[in-house]
Amino acid sequence: MKTPAEATDEQIIDRGIEDGAAKLTQDKVKRVVQKMLAAEGGARLKTYIETCAHCGLCSEACHFYISNDKDPAYSPAGKIKQTIGEIVKKRGNVSVDFIKTACEISFTECNLCRRCVMYCPFGIDAAYMMLFMRRICHKLGVVPQYIQDTAHSHSATLNQMWVKEDEWIDTLHWQEEEARDEIPGLRIPIEKEGADIFYSVIGPEPKFRAQLIYQAAVIMHAAGVDWTMPATPGWDNSDMCMYTGDVEMMARLKKVHFETAMRLKTKRIVMGECGHAFRSVHDVGNRYLGWKMAPLPVIHAIEFFYELLRDRKIRIKKKFQKPVTFHDPCNIVRGRGLHEKARYVIHQTCKAFIEMHPNREHNYCCSAGGGVINCGPPFRKKRVTGNRVKADQLEAVKAKGAEIVIAPCHNCHGGLEDIIKHYELGMELKFLGDIIYECMEKE
Amino acid sequence: MSHINDWDWNTGKKILADINQWRKQFGWVEEPYASPNGESVAAIVKVDEMSFSVCENGEAWDNSFDKIWFLRYGPDNRAAGLVSDTAMWTVAVSGEPWKNWFEFVWDAKFGIHEGHITTAAQKNMEYFAVTDDQPWENGFYNLSHLAASPSGRSAAAVVQTKPINEGDIAAFQKGCFTVAVNGSPWQHEFLNAWEISFDSEEKHVAAEVRMNLNDYTIVVDGQPWNQRFSSVWQPVFNPADGSVTAPVRVAGGWTMARNGEIIWNSRLLQLWHHIYSMNGSRIAAVASPKFGRWTLAIDDVPWALTFKDLVTDPVFSPDGRHAACAGKTDGKWTVAVDGIAWNEAYDMVWPPIFSPDGKNVAAKTEKNGIYRIIVNGQPIKIDFKTLWNPIFSPKGDKLLIRGVGTVEDEGKYIRIIMSLAETLK
Numbered sequence: 021m022k023t024p025a026e027a028t029d030e031q032i033i034d035r036g037i038e039d040g041a042a043k044l045t046q047d048k049v050k051r052v053v054q055k056m057l058a059a060e061g062g063a064r065l066k067t068y069i070e071t072c073a074h075c076g077l078c079s080e081a082c083h084f085y086i087s088n089d090k091d092p093a094y095s096p097a098g099k100i101k102q103t104i105g106e107i108v109k110k111r112g113n114v115s116v117d118f119i120k121t122a123c124e125i126s127f128t129e130c131n132l133c134r135r136c137v138m139y140c141p142f143g144i145d146a147a148y149m150m151l152f153m154r155r156i157c158h159k160l161g162v163v164p165q166y167i168q169d170t171a172h173s174h175s176a177t178l179n180q181m182w183v184k185e186d187e188w189i190d191t192l193h194w195q196e197e198e199a200r201d202e203i204p205g206l207r208i209p210i211e212k213e214g215a216d217i218f219y220s221v222i223g224p225e226p227k228f229r230a231q232l233i234y235q236a237a238v239i240m241h242a243a244g245v246d247w248t249m250p251a252t253p254g255w256d257n258s259d260m261c262m263y264t265g266d267v268e269m270m271a272r273l274k275k276v277h278f279e280t281a282m283r284l285k286t287k288r289i290v291m292g293e294c295g296h297a298f299r300s301v302h303d304v305g306n307r308y309l310g311w312k313m314a315p316l317p318v319i320h321a322i323e324f325f326y327e328l329l330r331d332r333k334i335r336i337k338k339k340f341q342k343p344v345t346f347h348d349p350c351n352i353v354r355g356r357g358l359h360e361k362a363r364y365v366i367h368q369t370c371k372a373f374i375e376m377h378p379n380r381e382h383n384y385c386c387s388a389g390g391g392v393i394n395c396g397p398p399f400r401k402k403r404v405t406g407n408r409v410k411a412d413q414l415e416a417v418k419a420k421g422a423e424i425v426i427a428p429c430h431n432c433h434g435g436l437e438d439i440i441k442h443y444e445l446g447m448e449l450k451f452l453g454d455i456i457y458e459c460m461e462k463e
Numbered sequence: 464m465s466h467i468n469d470w471d472w473n474t475g476k477k478i479l480a481d482i483n484q485w486r487k488q489f490g491w492v493e494e495p496y497a498s499p500n501g502e503s504v505a506a507i508v509k510v511d512e513m514s515f516s517v518c519e520n521g522e523a524w525d526n527s528f529d530k531i532w533f534l535r536y537g538p539d540n541r542a543a544g545l546v547s548d549t550a551m552w553t554v555a556v557s558g559e560p561w562k563n564w565f566e567f568v569w570d571a572k573f574g575i576h577e578g579h580i581t582t583a584a585q586k587n588m589e590y591f592a593v594t595d596d597q598p599w600e601n602g603f604y605n606l607s608h609l610a611a612s613p614s615g616r617s618a619a620a621v622v623q624t625k626p627i628n629e630g631d632i633a634a635f636q637k638g639c640f641t642v643a644v645n646g647s648p649w650q651h652e653f654l655n656a657w658e659i660s661f662d663s664e665e666k667h668v669a670a671e672v673r674m675n676l677n678d679y680t681i682v683v684d685g686q687p688w689n690q691r692f693s694s695v696w697q698p699v700f701n702p703a704d705g706s707v708t709a710p711v712r713v714a715g716g717w718t719m720a721r722n723g724e725i726i727w728n729s730r731l732l733q734l735w736h737h738i739y740s741m742n743g744s745r746i747a748a749v750a751s752p753k754f755g756r757w758t759l760a761i762d763d764v765p766w767a768l769t770f771k772d773l774v775t776d777p778v779f780s781p782d783g784r785h786a787a788c789a790g791k792t793d794g795k796w797t798v799a800v801d802g803i804a805w806n807e808a809y810d811m812v813w814p815p816i817f818s819p820d821g822k823n824v825a826a827k828t829e830k831n832g833i834y835r836i837i838v839n840g841q842p843i844k845i846d847f848k849t850l851w852n853p854i855f856s857p858k859g860d861k862l863l864i865r866g867v868g869t870v871e872d873e874g875k876y877i878r879i880i881m882s883l884a885e886t887l888k
């Protein structure tokens with residue numbers, strides 16, 4: 021089996037992994053791991069490890085495996101074996117170098133996309149196993165630098181991008197002003213207590229993609245929605261701490277998000293087009309805090325757009341003309357089953373839609389998900405070459421005429437953008453909101 | 464300083480403003496806010512193409528501004544908003560801007576009892592707080608979690624004392640954050656600090672902190688507790704003896720700690736938002752005794768009544784004998800008092816409020832877009848389009864209701880004083 025380092029052209033040096041490991045001894049590793057296994061390594065972990073028949077049925081499900089010429093090191097079962105499997109077998113008696121490798125595998129060679137789970141006859145969840153490994157890495161202080169920095173930002177500012185409180189509010193004011201040039205009566209209602217909808221976004225929106233807030237405001241305005249955004253932390257629904265294994269911080273982030281929506285006495289949270297944030301708010305973070313479901317309904321943008329179009333709250337002036345295809349984001353399709361609603365929105369707004377294959381819950385991950393893209397430039401090449409299968413998918417759909425790839429998820433945008441560039445596919449990426457904004461009646 | 468005893472408590476109804484009329488007059492009228500005594504109502508309005516003001520009881524402030532946001536009334540019944548003029552910002556109270564202007568102001572807070580105002584501010588990329596137009600002497604790299612003392616005279620906030628370059632995880636992990644009280648930072652830095660509390664005498668401050676990536680504790684006046692936990696929530700001072708309590712996470716679940724020592728036997732799935740009775744003898748907290756169930760735990764004993772979705776807004780009666788909260792099950796809200804839920808469910812309820820003698824509980828509610836005050840589970844049958852929380856008279860025999868009416872009072876802001884006997888009929 022090739023080690024991950026050999027599989028890439030050059031040795032990847034990551035400061036978070038190297039500097040974290042430099043502070044460890046084998047003895048400390050053993051102590052921390054044993055404590056973790058005793059405290060959190062319950063029946064689920066044990067059952068998965070004992071049940072795996074090494075049948076390999078999961079291998080073909082994983083884009084890393086297929087894209088790396090079927091190297092077993094990249095198969096789901098192979099990744100489990102090289103990481104948490106070995107740790108459990110040796111009861112934590114592993115070397116510091118082992119931890120470095122296991123950290124790299126669990127953080128950068130698995131998107132936690134859960135495609136493989138569907139193909140395992142026992143339903144073994146490789147994503148859970150990789151997350152357990154990441155949790156151990158967090159406890160050991162060995163986490164890739166870029167995603168650790170993001171986790172630090174989350175902890176300090178309660179958003180992903182070190183956005184300061186004044187910068188956030190200023191962005192809302194600025195987008196409101198810009199949008200008023202187009203629609204004079206438009207408002208981004210900040211801190212409006214009792215509004216129906218609490219609209220939350222992810223950190224990169226105010227930082228890099230402020231036009232998405234503008235577009236959302238235009239859509240809300242045209243639909244006559246009673247909505248608000250907060251002027252306090254809690255506006256960011258994203259959550260890289262869920263992916264670094266820092267579940268305590270994940271809990272804090274989700275608490276602030278939900279409590280901000282509740283402080284404003286809103287009835288539901290509508291989230292922008294993001295997949296991992298949805299997983300965190302709707303599935304993982306809420307449950308960690310003690311809620312079976314989210315304490316107030318959480319609606320992903322796809323569902324929201326579906327409602328607005330179905331109820332004729334927004335009207336399409338002229339359908340989008342260029343042929344489009346659709347990338348199903350793992351967290352909202354495998355995780356929530358929003359694929360048909362997304363297709364409804366596309367059929368309502370676009371003239372020509374071409375499916376890529378496989379699709380819906382069988383779609384391949386963008387390879388950015390699960391925090392992999394957040395591990396940053398050191399791992400970019402590996403991430404992109406590890407998803408050649410996505411490039412093949414896109415190429416095939418391009419051959420059928422698709423020019424635009426719609427992906428209702430920020431991470432997918434990041435991942436697909438790199439793939440489109442690397443494989444020179446010449447396709448354009450859009451959010452559903454981009455399409456709606458472009459084609460809707462605005463007044 | 465206006466005192467609740469001095470308010471007009473004569474029973475009857477006053478129509479103080481016609482907000483529909485404001486709409487005709489100004490074109491642009493944002494959501495209104497009512498003063499605590501109910502005598503005033505205000506909204507941000509547009510007075511010119513690029514200029515905004517505040518209309519209070521039908522009269523616009525003399526001054527107008529390029530932009531106004533976060534209009535709120537203080538406990539002294541004066542309206543304040545965050546205003547901007549030629550790209551600089553400050554606080555305007557009753558239309559009068561402070562003398563000092565900043566590059567941005569936000570997170571304005573009033574003291575609970577007095578009209579002192581504190582706001583977060585940024586100028587020349589330095590972050591600080593400003594109380595009653597007086598900026599802190601020290602500026603910081605960043606500021607968050609601003610807290611005002613009960614009177615509003617003092618302020619504390621989490622501040623960043625050292626710069627962190629992009630991606631410099633080592634610098635962050637050395638500790639770059641602490642708490643500053645009235646501008647003076649505590650001596651030690653932490654990885655993080657979050658929610659802050661003042662004691663009732665405004666002499667002491669406590670905060671939640673993270674000491675390293677995995678260890679959390681409570682810091683009081685700069686001094687961390689000796690004990691470490693896998694997580695903590697906001698600390699609160701006991702109003703009687705000044706000790707500090709906080710929900711902490713230990714093996715087995717969440718529990719309550721005082722000055723670092725565990726004081727509750729329960730290990731809960733979740734425990735937060737604890738409050739003290741006025742005499743400091745009792746603690747109530749929102750708790751999840753088992754997965755997916757929520758309740759109030761009082762002095763380590765959870766109510767038998769639980770809610771599926773959510774429990775919020777715990778409150779003690781002034782004598783500390785009774786406790787109430789808002790709770791939600793399957794999307795429907797109600798109020799629970801001493802472990803018994805009101806019969807009716809609503810689309811939304813606001814914090815329940817005890818009468819001074821603790822015998823009655825009132826809450827603002829909303830159902831199908833209609834707002835009503837509910838007292839002890841019974842509705843006061845007046846529908847409102849907009850409503851503020853009810854306020855009991857000092858003797859507890861009357862209720863102040865403030866709202867924007869429907870039908871014959873459509874669009875009108877009304878102030879009603881009702882005798883409680885009448886509402887309970």
Ligand code: SF4
Nearest residue numbers: 082130131133134136
């Ligand atoms: S990337 Fe997806 S398919 Fe591959 S191992 Fe991880 S969860 Fe399974």
Ligand code: SF4
Nearest residue numbers: 072073075076078140
């Ligand atoms: S399909 Fe399931 S049982 Fe077979 S190797 Fe993969 S994880 Fe193991």
